[in-house]
Amino acid sequence: MSPDASGAARIVIAIDGPAASGKSSTAQWVASVLGFRHVDSGALYRAATAAAVRSGAAPAEWTEDLVLRVAANVTLSPRSTSFAPCIEGVDVESEIRGAEVTRHVSRVAQMPRVRTWVNSLVQQAATRHDIVVDGRDMGTTVFPKATLKVFLIADPWERARRRLTQQIGRRPTEAEIAEETDRLVHRDAQDATQTVQAKDAVLIDTTYLTQPEQVERIVALAKAVTQRGSDTSPVDDHAS
Numbered sequence: 532m533s534p535d536a537s538g539a540a541r542i543v544i545a546i547d548g549p550a551a552s553g554k555s556s557t558a559q560w561v562a563s564v565l566g567f568r569h570v571d572s573g574a575l576y577r578a579a580t581a582a583a584v585r586s587g588a589a590p591a592e593w594t595e596d597l598v599l600r601v602a603a604n605v606t607l608s609p610r611s612t613s614f615a616p617c618i619e620g621v622d623v624e625s626e627i628r629g630a631e632v633t634r635h636v637s638r639v640a641q642m643p644r645v646r647t648w649v650n651s652l653v654q655q656a657a658t659r660h661d662i663v664v665d666g667r668d669m670g671t672t673v674f675p676k677a678t679l680k681v682f683l684i685a686d687p688w689e690r691a692r693r694r695l696t697q698q699i700g701r702r703p704t705e706a707e708i709a710e711e712t713d714r715l716v717h718r719d720a721q722d723a724t725q726t727v728q729a730k731d732a733v734l735i736d737t738t739y740l741t742q743p744e745q746v747e748r749i750v751a752l753a754k755a756v757t758q759r760g761s762d763t764s765p766v767d768d769h770a771s
């Protein structure tokens with residue numbers, strides 16, 4: 532566990548997995564059950580992308596320097612059980628979920644110095660709070676010694692069905708699910724290099740699980756691990 536300014540140890544639960552595997556909503560729920568804060572690392576990549584969109588530069592011309600310059604206005608503002616992604620201090624949660632940001636975010640996330648910037652913001656959050664953090668590489672690069680690591684997977688069709696149901700608020704048609712499945716499989720391919728299952732992660736296939744069941748499993752794992760105790764740092768010296 533990592534010491535905070537007061538010397539107390541912090542707990543990190545890292546939940547990784549591909550797009551629309553239910554990481555963020557599950558992580559948020561687990562955090563509120565445990566009284567921890569949820570950190571959504573993908574929201575930072577999205578906020579940096581939204582800031583680049585706002586800059587007015589054509590996406591083909593986005594350089595790493597441009598993205599880093601506009602990302603300087605991105606912060607994580609603490610809420611009761613999570614952090615709000617902000618640009619110039621204003622919550623951008625709904626802006627970062629739009630189609631344009633989703634289309635360009637994978638390319639921004641491949642910029643090495645952007646990854647370093649996200650990783651350091653996420654690590655800072657973990658020095659002040661017990662956290663449940665979700666992303667692609669939280670259990671490998673960012674918190675190699677996390678208290679608990681979980682890797683969530685689900686069948687692409689089921690991920691597409693869930694995502695659409697959440698977005699459009701009704702039962703999606705087969706054609707809509709097929710189209711969304713194509714988009715997800717494409718993003719999986721773009722994100723493949725940074726989506727890594729840690730060797731010591733617990734793999735949970737959520738295809739046939741309800742969300743309460745997923746949350747219950749992770750909370751039970753977290754309770755088992757934290758009761759066992761740990762005196763190692765979830766952030767190692769070489770994390771970038």
Ligand code: C5P
Binds near residue numbers: 573636640
């Ligand atoms: O989790 P979400 O789908 O919102 O993440 C948006 C994008 O941010 C992903 O498609 C991926 O390109 C990137 N990402 C990443 N590493 C993380 C979290 C997200 O590369 N830890």
